[in-house]
Amino acid sequence: MTETTTTTPAQRGPSDHAIRTQIVEAATKHFSLYGYEKTTVSDLAKAIGFSKAYIYKFYDSKQAIGEVICANCLTAIVKAVDEAVAGVPSAADRLRRMFRALVEESVRLFFQDRKLYAIAAAAAAERWPPVKAYEVHVRQLVLQIVREGRESGEFERKTPLDEATSAIYLTMRPFFDPLLLQHNLDLAEEAPALLSSLILRSLAP
Incomplete structure (x- = not known):
């Protein structure tokens, strides 16, 4: 991965x-x-x-220290997501697991330490480098899963790859972006399964 x-x-x-x-x-x-x-x-x-x-x-600066803390938190989320999808043969299952792990780890950070989560929210609002890198990683992971799903015949190939990747990313974003998640916590438990199913139906060949 x-x-x-x-x-x-x-x-x-x-x-x-x-x-x-x-x-x-x-x-x-x-x-x-x-x-x-x-x-x-x-x-x-x-x-x-x-x-x-x-x-x-x-x-x-204080922000430079905050960036290190933010990077540490986001790296922990990325590690958990990568571990969740590692070795899973089906692209569809990898997408489901990725979405669920993203949401679960983001919610865990939110509830584990609200003040540290506030750093992540500030970082997202001000577009700190660790947040940009985190978003790039999630996009790359989505793109890789979709590409491999197409190669295996699990997913359709008509939609441009970049368009499909962006649509999936935007569907997931309200449930892992620090600024948006706080407004969607009441949906965080059911959203991964429901939205994953919707995404996978749209990707069906």
Whole structure:
């Protein structure tokens, strides 16, 4: 299947992974407790025992730290989705499993830590690089499943591949996009099965 494409933001300063990890862990804790908007770099510096200037040697802004946390969350979702479809021979079954895993992992993040989910929502609204990479990965996975379904004879071949891929992606998006999912939580349990069936009927040869 496609490789995970969620990217970690470019880093600056000394390549001390332990300190970078310490900063991100402290930020994750503070964002969970107080929210992304209410946490400042000064708060993080105080929690870790560093100066604000020292943190800026590693990350040039609070958003840069937030991007790392966002990338970590989205990478976990991508990993779960890739594992859900790995080794499944039928393209139709892979599409069903992909959709369900996307929704389940996105909802899990939403309920597990609402304040961390708020980072993902802010990232989606502001189009941070990890979100763009995440969307590209999902699109690539959909395209690959549709292409392989056509090659195996499971899916029709008349609709342009890009058009079919975009239509499927847009159908799924309200249930994994952070900005949209919060408005569709009451439908998240039933949507994957119902919409997967609808999509697969449209793909039938």
